[in-house]
Each structure stands twice: as structure tokens, then as C-alpha cells.
Amino acid sequence: MTRSRKKIRGDARSSLKIRLLGVSAIFLIYWAGLTTRLFYLQIVKHDDLVALSEKQYARTAKIYYGRGVIYDRNQNELARNIEMESVYITPPEITDPAQTARTLAKLLQLNEKDVSRKVASGKHFVWIKRKAPLDEVERLRRRQLAGIGFVSEQRRFYPKRELAAGVLGFVGLDNQGLAGVEHHHHSLLKGTTLRRVIEKDARGRTIHSLDDPRKQHSPSHDVVLTLDEVIQFTAEHHLKAQVEKYGAKSGVAVVMDPHSGEIYAMANVPQFNPNNYAAYPPRMWENRVVSGAIEPGSIFKPVVASAVIDAGVAGPNDIFFCENGNFKIGRVSIGEAANHKFGWLSLKAIIKNSSNIGAIKMAQALGDKGLFPYLKQFGFGEKTGIDLPGEASGFLRDLPRWSALSLASISFGHEISATPIQMATATSAIANGGTFYLPRVTRAIVKDGKVVKTAEKPKGRRVISERTSRQVIEILKSVVKDGTGKAAAVPGYDTAGKTGTAQKFDTESQTYSTTDYVSSFVGFAPADAPRIVVLVMIDSPRKSTWGGVVAAPVFREITKEVLRYLNVPSSEERVYIMDRA
Amino acid sequence: MAPKETALPQMRQTHHGSDSILRIALALLLLIGLVMVYSSSAVFAMEEYGDSYYFLKRQGLWCLIGLGMLLAASHMDYRRLEAWTYPIMAVCFLLLMAVMVPALSQEAGGARRWLKLGPVAFQPSELAKFALVLFIAKSLVKRADQLKNFAYGYLPNLIVLGLFFLPILFQPDFGTAMIIGAVTFTMLFVAGLRTKFLVYSGLALIPFIVSAILSQGYRTRRILAFLDPWQDPSDAGFQAIQSFYAFGRGGLLGVGLGDSNQKLFYLPEAHTDFIFSVIGEELGFIGVMAITVLFALVIWRGFITAYRVKDDFGTHLAIGLTLLIGIQAFINMGVATGLLPTKGLTLPFISLGGSSMVVSMLAMGVLLNISEHTATRR
Numbered sequence: 001m002t003r004s005r006k007k008i009r010g011d012a013r014s015s016l017k018i019r020l021l022g023v024s025a026i027f028l029i030y031w032a033g034l035t036t037r038l039f040y041l042q043i044v045k046h047d048d049l050v051a052l053s054e055k056q057y058a059r060t061a062k063i064y065y066g067r068g069v070i071y072d073r074n075q076n077e078l079a080r081n082i083e084m085e086s087v088y089i090t091p092p093e094i095t096d097p098a099q100t101a102r103t104l105a106k107l108l109q110l111n112e113k114d115v116s117r118k119v120a121s122g123k124h125f126v127w128i129k130r131k132a133p134l135d136e137v138e139r140l141r142r143r144q145l146a147g148i149g150f151v152s153e154q155r156r157f158y159p160k161r162e163l164a165a166g167v168l169g170f171v172g173l174d175n176q177g178l179a180g181v182e183h184h185h186h187s188l189l190k191g192t193t194l195r196r197v198i199e200k201d202a203r204g205r206t207i208h209s210l211d212d213p214r215k216q217h218s219p220s221h222d223v224v225l226t227l228d229e230v231i232q233f234t235a236e237h238h239l240k241a242q243v244e245k246y247g248a249k250s251g252v253a254v255v256m257d258p259h260s261g262e263i264y265a266m267a268n269v270p271q272f273n274p275n276n277y278a279a280y281p282p283r284m285w286e287n288r289v290v291s292g293a294i295e296p297g298s299i300f301k302p303v304v305a306s307a308v309i310d311a312g313v314a315g316p317n318d319i320f321f322c323e324n325g326n327f328k329i330g331r332v333s334i335g336e337a338a339n340h341k342f343g344w345l346s347l348k349a350i351i352k353n354s355s356n357i358g359a360i361k362m363a364q365a366l367g368d369k370g371l372f373p374y375l376k377q378f379g380f381g382e383k384t385g386i387d388l389p390g391e392a393s394g395f396l397r398d399l400p401r402w403s404a405l406s407l408a409s410i411s412f413g414h415e416i417s418a419t420p421i422q423m424a425t426a427t428s429a430i431a432n433g434g435t436f437y438l439p440r441v442t443r444a445i446v447k448d449g450k451v452v453k454t455a456e457k458p459k460g461r462r463v464i465s466e467r468t469s470r471q472v473i474e475i476l477k478s479v480v481k482d483g484t485g486k487a488a489a490v491p492g493y494d495t496a497g498k499t500g501t502a503q504k505f506d507t508e509s510q511t512y513s514t515t516d517y518v519s520s521f522v523g524f525a526p527a528d529a530p531r532i533v534v535l536v537m538i539d540s541p542r543k544s545t546w547g548g549v550v551a552a553p554v555f556r557e558i559t560k561e562v563l564r565y566l567n568v569p570s571s572e573e574r575v576y577i578m579d580r581a
Numbered sequence: 582m583a584p585k586e587t588a589l590p591q592m593r594q595t596h597h598g599s600d601s602i603l604r605i606a607l608a609l610l611l612l613i614g615l616v617m618v619y620s621s622s623a624v625f626a627m628e629e630y631g632d633s634y635y636f637l638k639r640q641g642l643w644c645l646i647g648l649g650m651l652l653a654a655s656h657m658d659y660r661r662l663e664a665w666t667y668p669i670m671a672v673c674f675l676l677l678m679a680v681m682v683p684a685l686s687q688e689a690g691g692a693r694r695w696l697k698l699g700p701v702a703f704q705p706s707e708l709a710k711f712a713l714v715l716f717i718a719k720s721l722v723k724r725a726d727q728l729k730n731f732a733y734g735y736l737p738n739l740i741v742l743g744l745f746f747l748p749i750l751f752q753p754d755f756g757t758a759m760i761i762g763a764v765t766f767t768m769l770f771v772a773g774l775r776t777k778f779l780v781y782s783g784l785a786l787i788p789f790i791v792s793a794i795l796s797q798g799y800r801t802r803r804i805l806a807f808l809d810p811w812q813d814p815s816d817a818g819f820q821a822i823q824s825f826y827a828f829g830r831g832g833l834l835g836v837g838l839g840d841s842n843q844k845l846f847y848l849p850e851a852h853t854d855f856i857f858s859v860i861g862e863e864l865g866f867i868g869v870m871a872i873t874v875l876f877a878l879v880i881w882r883g884f885i886t887a888y889r890v891k892d893d894f895g896t897h898l899a900i901g902l903t904l905l906i907g908i909q910a911f912i913n914m915g916v917a918t919g920l921l922p923t924k925g926l927t928l929p930f931i932s933l934g935g936s937s938m939v940v941s942m943l944a945m946g947v948l949l950n951i952s953e954h955t956a957t958r959r
Contacts, residue, residue, distance in 0.1 A: 019770060
């Protein structure tokens with residue numbers, strides 16, 4: 001390096017230093033400006049900005065759009081949205097407060113006093129009516145009054161009213177699925193939430209969307225259920241008629257496909273209209289098919305018989321001594337319904353006549369250690385896992401905690417509680433050849449008309465052998481043919497099933513009620529190749545309490561109509577077809 | 582290159598660790614960034630993706646990749662970059678061209694800025710900033726004797742700037758284009774370019790900028806909204822007002838971490854362009870002052886490094902990289918507080934964004950490496 005180059009370098013360095021200092025000074029000045037600005041916004045204007053922002057939060061409306069549709073299995077709409085209009089006012093713009101209040105109250109059917117108060121409130125923004133019908137609003141819009149504004153919204157609508165309300169559930173004011181499928185599939189169904197601030201400024205009203213404009217308005221998923229609205233209607237219709245006829249408190253019914261666990265119908269009576277759910281007491285919103293665990297009573301006996309036969313302890317024709325209607329276990333004396341006095345009965349006859357003592361005897365032959373695993377396999381004491389909210393697990397005492405009386409009580413359906421869906425699913429396992437399938441109400445998830453997800457047939461678990469299943473089916477056929485369930489016989493079809501008449505346990509007095517019974521029937525048809533399992537439970541009927549009298553006819557009517565609807569050939573028709581072949 | 586280092590004892594170069602103040606400032610910024618990205622995005626992420634950690638996970642990953650970049654760059658002698666300048670520029674230019682091909686790029690909000698690379702999207706304009714700084718630094722060394730000459734000292738830099746500036750402007754990414762322009766001119770100015778050239782260039786650019794603003798309706802609106810956000814009915818004014826609310830609500834000490842109300846869908850881009858406002862609301866005046874001080878530290882240490890390094894390429898590179906971070910950070914903060922009109926720029930190290938994070942960390946890695954080569958004057 002020469003001396004002169006060094007000098008140039010040195011000059012360049014000092015010039016660099018000066019210029020770098022210059023740039024730093026600009027940064028410093030900018031930094032000072034920034035600090036001042038921050039100080040102004042955060043310290044000086046703190047109170048003003050807090051007040052303004054709070055005001056804005058009060059004027060923020062969430063608007064829900066495009067919640068998914070719920071269909072039955074044949075694409076009939078069970079829940080959809082209808083367009084509504086919400087009306088708000090900006091009081092300072094209203095020229096004739098009295099007249100405006102009167103018009104609003106009249107056209108929107110509101111209390112004029114309330115409206116007047118809102119008009120005179122002096123606020124910048126007040127909702128007058130959320131989600132009003134379009135025609136109502138249209139009349140108002142045509143008046144072109146100053147200071148009135150409109151925002152489009154959607155409301156959930158259940159076109160079939162009460163139909164399947166317990167399964168569908170309903171949606172709250174803020175689009176939250178509050179019960180049923182609406183709750184279970186909320187995240188799929190929920191649609192889009194749009195947030196809007198209604199801003200008032202010098203140029204007039206503007207509605208700002210708070211949502212990222214880049215965000216696509218993505219359509220929601222739709223849900224296709226396994227329910228069939230015709231079967232659902234049939235079940236509700238007959239159940240309701242019988243509940244009313246017998247002055248009962250309530251009733252439930254389930255219709256399901258025993259080979260897949262798909263639910264065709266799930267009925268609750270009394271019904272409620274989900275379009276106006278708030279008008280009904282909350283207990284009526286419940287879907288007791290999944291949430292109501294009760295002592296099943298005699299309809300539980302086929303489960304016990306299945307276990308006894310499957311374990312090889314006794315066959316249908318093995319006989320048990322029924323103690324002539326009076327059997328003592330310790331200090332407890334157990335009798336038969338209607339004071340029957342049975343002597344020796346075959347296992348088949350025990351079920352056919354619904355002998356309690358016989359049921360105890362056969363359960364004792366199997367023993368508690370033998371019975372308990374079967375009860376678990378049949379799904380008792382735990383939730384079935386159905387795709388609905390609020391499922392109860394029922395109650396099954398752990399084996400080590402069984403008392404001397406437990407085995408006896410459980411053998412005829414007491415000291416154990418089960419939900420209707422558990423009973424229907426367990427009966428399905430008997431009917432379908434011995435496999436337990438997870439019950440379910442969702443058939444498919446659809447988006448943009450394309451199926452996104454189909455509910456696969458669950459794998460199922462074997463509970464009893466096919467041979468056992470056939471033997472128990474034979475026994476249950478005899479119940480309908482010449483046992484307690486004659487009223488369940490469906491003309492033209494082999495029918496199998498079991499009656500139940502359970503005393504209700506009164507939790508207050510800690511004793512069994514002598515007046516309140518649950519009358520039930522669970523069965524299936526055609527017996528040898530079941531297409532449907534139907535369960536009917538009627539709570540506290542008045543004129544009669546017998547399951548064979550109160551519940552069995554409902555079973556018959558539902559089964560008759562559903563088999564016809566499903567085009568299931570009757571026994572005669574089947575013979576005819578075989579002849580042709 | 583390594584033997585050369587030992588062959589220059591007369592430069593009194595001492596070998597020591599990288600600048601520790603710079604390292605600490607960067608670490609703090611990154612840490613605050615991760616916390617604030619989570620805080621500002623959690624609710625939005627929960628609603629959109631059903632996972633409140635959705636953005637934090639992404640940002641954490643980018644942060645790790647960025648740290649890898651930073652470590653790699655800080656352990657590699659920066660002087661080797663001089664030889665790599667042209668290849669890096671060529672690649673970068675090709676990437677910028679590729680963004681214009683619809684099949685290769687991704688459009689969002691009417692702008693084509695992202696290159697699709699499988700599951701991730703990359704913004705070539707971020708890399709362009711780095712490449713351009715590299716070029717200008719090299720060019721300033723090469724043309725050290727001709728800086729007073731318009732045709733040889735000034736024009737080549739201007740042409741290369743244009744090659745990067747125009748494709749970015751047409752993406753459109755007005756913010757990034759402005760940044761690379763500002764960084765280039767400041768680098769030239771500090772290097773000793775005739776101030777006259779810069780002033781004339783500035784004057785020549787005015788009609789160009791004005792037409793760019795007027796040609797795009799949203800830019801005009803943004804300017805008008807900037808001048809008086811409270812009178813502006815469009816979303817641009819709305820955005821500014823929401824940002825003011827956020828700062829105002831914060832007060833001196835903030836509403837507390839995680840407790841911002843404004844980020845709940847009122848403040849658009851709360852986890853990206855307007856994350857500074859969320860910091861203002863949650864951590865208050867004290868919190869945002871800390872951020873400005875940390876960035877000021879980065880600039881101060883960057884300039885000190887540039888001044889002390891006894892190698893012209895290192896000097897210019899250090900200045901350029903420092904300006905890259907400093908100018909962008911201060912513009913972002915200016916936008917959030919309403920000192921400048923709204924434009925889409927992220928806050929380096931803090932805002933959500935992978936490309937920006939990785940390139941910023943790369944730049945700081947190089948700066949840290951340069952700081953190892955400084956000579957203390959005493």
C-alpha cells in the first residue's frame with residue numbers, strides 16, 4: 001500500500017464515520033418521534049381510547065352463517081337454516097321518535113313501551129329485533145324510515161317440528177349446538193361466524209367485517225343420519241298414542257338394524273318442538289333413549305338366558321324347580337308376578353312365562369363369576385359409545401361388591417340399570433347371531449354434496465355363539481306365540497321378543513313403588529332373519545301396567561308398518577317366492 | 582481465505598468472540614417474539630384450526646431453522662460471501678421470476694408473493710433483500726475509486742436495484758420494494774456517494790411513487806386513511822383505529838400478557854403486521870419501549886461493527902444488513918402507531934412468518950461473524 005492510498009482510505013473512513021453518524025441521527029430522531037407517539041397513544045389518550053374501544057365491543061355483532069344441514073338417511077332435511085333479518089336503530093338519526101317507535105312496534109309485533117325506551121335511549125346503536133322473519137322486515141323496509149338498519153342473519157329451522165327432536169337437539173342463540181346431533185357434530189356443522197362492528201361516523205353508517213377478507217366463506221359439513229323419517233314418524237306416532245291412551249308419564253322407542261347398529265328411529269314422548277325449545281321445560285329436551293338408565297326388569301331375562309345357554313350350563317329344555325311361587329334368599333322372599341305358582345319349568349318356559357324364581361335358578365346354575373363377564377360383553381355398566389351426547393353408562397355393580405342377593409336380583413333385571421339403547425343393542429346381539437355392534441345415528445358426513453366420510457360398519461365383538469343366538473331366538477318366539485307377549489305378534493311375520501313390567505324404584509322412600517311401573521317390550525322380526533329390533537318402554541302407565549298389554553301392542557304396530565315400509569316379505573310371501581324358485 | 586487473515590497482522594486485527602450485546606438483544610427479541618406470536622394467534626388458531634398452538638408450532642420450527650442458519654452463517658468467514666454474490670443473486674432473480682408463474686406460486690389477498698415448495702411457502706422477496714445487500718457491498722468495494730462518477734459508480738447499482746425492485750413492486754409488495762430501495766440508497770450514501778446523485782434520484786422517483794400509489798385503489802385509500810383514519814369508512818382506516826385502540830388500552834403497564842381484547846378479531850393481522858400493537862396492549866408503554874430499545878441496540882452494534890471492521894466489504898455488508906433489520910423494524914412500528922401509512926411489513930424476529938425469520942437470522946449470523954473480525958481501536 002502506498003502512502004497516498006492509505007491517506008485516501010483514511011479520508012474515506014472519516015467520511016464514513018460522519019455519514020454513519022448522520023444515519024444514526026436520523027434513526028434517533030425517528031425513535032424519538034416513535035416514543036412520543038407511543039407516549040401520546042398509551043399515556044395521554046389512554047382513557048379516551050379505552051372508552052372508544054369498549055363502545056365498539058358493545059356494538060359488535062356476531063353473525064352466524066351456513067350451519068350444516070342434517071338429513072335423514074334418504075336425504076330428507078331434518079334441520080336447515082332460514083334467512084332472517086335483524087333490525088337495529090341508530091337513535092340520533094331518528095327524526096320522529098314517537099312515530100318511529102309506533103311503527104316498529106306494530107310491524108315487528110313488539111311492546112311499544114320497550115321500543116320507545118330504546119328509541120329515546122340516546123345510544124348510537126340498539127338492536128330492536130334479532131332474527132325477524134323476512135316478510136315482517138320487508139314491510140318495515142318499504143317505509144324507508146330514517147335511523148333504521150338491517151343485517152342479514154340465519155336461523156336454525158327444524159321443518160319437521162317435533163320429529164326426532166330428541167336426537168337432533170337444537171341450537172342456541174349464539175349458534176352453539178346445545179343437545180343431540182347438533183351438539184355432537186357441532187364442530188362439523190358450525191358454519192361460519194362473521195363478526196361485524198356497526199360503526200357510526202360522519203359519512204353515515206358502515207358495517208365493518210372484522211373477519212379477514214382473505215378468509216374464504218367455507219361451506220360447512222352436512223350430516224346424514226341413519227334415521228329414516230318415515231320410521232321415526234311411525235315410532236313416535238304409535239308411542240305417543242299409547243302413552244296418551246294409558247295416561248303414562250312418558251315413553252321411549254328405538255328401532256334399529258341389528259346387523260349394523262344403525263338406528264332407524266329413536267322416539268321420546270312427550271315431544272318438544274326444537275324451533276321453540278325454550279318454551280319447554282329442560283327435562284323434556286332429554287333423549288332418554290341414551291340418557292335414561294332404569295332397572296330393565298324382565299326384558300333383561302333373555303340376556304341372562306343367553307349367558308346360561310352359551311356357557312353350556314343348561315339348554316332350553318333343561319328344567320328348574322320354581323319353588324311354587326315362594327323362594328327365600330336369606331330373609332328376602334321372592335315371588336312371581338301376578339302370584340303365579342310355578343313348579344318345574346324348562347328354561348324355555350321360564351322365559352316364556354317370565355318366571356322370576358326360574359330366572360334366579362338358572363342364574364344360580366351359572367354363578368356370579370360366570371354371569372358377570374357376559375354382562376360386560378353385552379355392554380352393561382358402560383356407555384355404548386353411540387354418537388350422541390349425554391349418554392348414561394347405567395349401573396352394574398363390580399363383581400367383588402356383589403351381595404348374596406345380587407345374582408338373584410340381576411337375573412330378573414333388578415339391581416342393575418340400563419339405558420334403552422343398551423337394552424336394544426344387547427337384544428340386537430341376540431338377534432343378529434351373537435355380535436355386539438356399536439349403535440350409531442351418523443351415516444355420513446357430506447361437504448359440497450360430496451361424501452367426506454362414511455360411517456363404516458363397526459367391527460363388532462362376539463358376545464355369544466350363533467348356536468346360542470338361534471336357541472334364544474326360538475325361546476323368544478315362544479314368548480310371542482303363546483307366552484306373555486302375544487299382543488306383540490305381527491300378522492304374517494314370525495316375531496320374537498320379551499315383555500317387561502318393572503316396579504319403579506322410588507329414590508325418595510328407598511322402596512319399590514307399588515303403583516309406578518315401567519312397561520316394556522323388546523323384540524325383533526322376522527324372527528329368523530331379523531331386519532329390525534324394536535324396543536318400547538312406557539313409564540308409569542295408569543290403566544294397566546303389564547308390558548304385554550301396554551308396550552307389546554306398540555311394538556306390534558311399529559314393527560308391522562316398518563316391515564311393510566322396508567318391503568320385508570312376510571312368511572307367506574317368502575313361501576311363495578321359494579315355490580317359484 | 583484463512584491464510585490471508587494471518588497474513589495481515591498490520592491491520593491489528595484481533596480475533597475475539599462475536600458481539601455479545603448484539604447476541605443478547607437478538608435472543609431477547611426472539612423470545613418475546615415467540616411468546617407474542619402465541620399470545621396473539623392462540624384464539625384465532627383455535628377457531629380456525631382447532632389447535633391454539635398451531636401458529637406457535639410453526640413459528641417455533643422456523644425459529645429453529647433460523648437459529649441453524651444464524652449459527653452456520655456466524656461460523657463461516659463472511660469474506661467468502663463476496664465470491665458467492667453473483668450466484669446468490671442469479672438464484673434469487675430466478676426465484677423472483679418464478680413467483681410470476683401462477684403454477685409455481687401461491688396467491689393470497691390479491692398478491693403473488695409466495696413460492697410453493699411442497700407444504701411450505703417461501704417468499705423470494707425476503708431473500709432478495711439479502712442478495713441485494715450483498716451485491717451493493719461488493720459493488721461498493723469494486724467501485725471504491727469511482728463513487729463520484731455517475732456512470733461507473735452509481736448507475737450499475739441503480740440498474741441492479743431496479744432488477745429486484747420492479748418484480749417485487751409488481752407482486753405487488755410495495756412495502757418490501759420500499760425497504761430495498763431505502764437500504765440501497767442509504768448504503769450508497771454512507772459509502773460516500775455524491776449526495777447530489779441521491780437527491781436527484783429521489784426527485785426522479787417522486788412521480789413514479791405517486792403513480793404507483795394512485796394506480797392501486799387500496800394504496801390511495803391507505804394514504805387517505807393514514808391522514809385521517811377516523812373519517813375513513815374503509816377497512817384501511819378501520820385497521821389503523823383498531824391499532825390505536827390496542828395501544829391506548831395498554832397504557833403504561835399493559836393489560837397483561839394474553840389479555841389483549843383487540844387481538845380477538847378486531848385487529849386484523851394481529852400476529853403478523855400488527856403484532857407490535859398487541860405488544861402495546863398486553864405489555865404497555867414499558868413493553869413497547871423495550872422493543873424499540875432492543876432494535877436500537879441491534880442498529881447501534883451493527884454500525885459499530887461496520888465502523889470497526891477493517892475490511893471495506895465487511896463494512897458495507899454490516900451497514901446493509903443492519904439497515905435491513907433496522908429500517909423494516911422502525912417502519913413496521915411507525916405503521917402500527919400511525920406515523921406511516923399502512924403497508925404489509927412484518928416486525929423482524931417477532932412477527933409470524935417463516936421466510937422473514939430465516940432470512941433475518943441469516944443476516945444476523947453474517948453480522949455476528951463480521952463482528953468477530955473487528956479491531957478495537959484502543
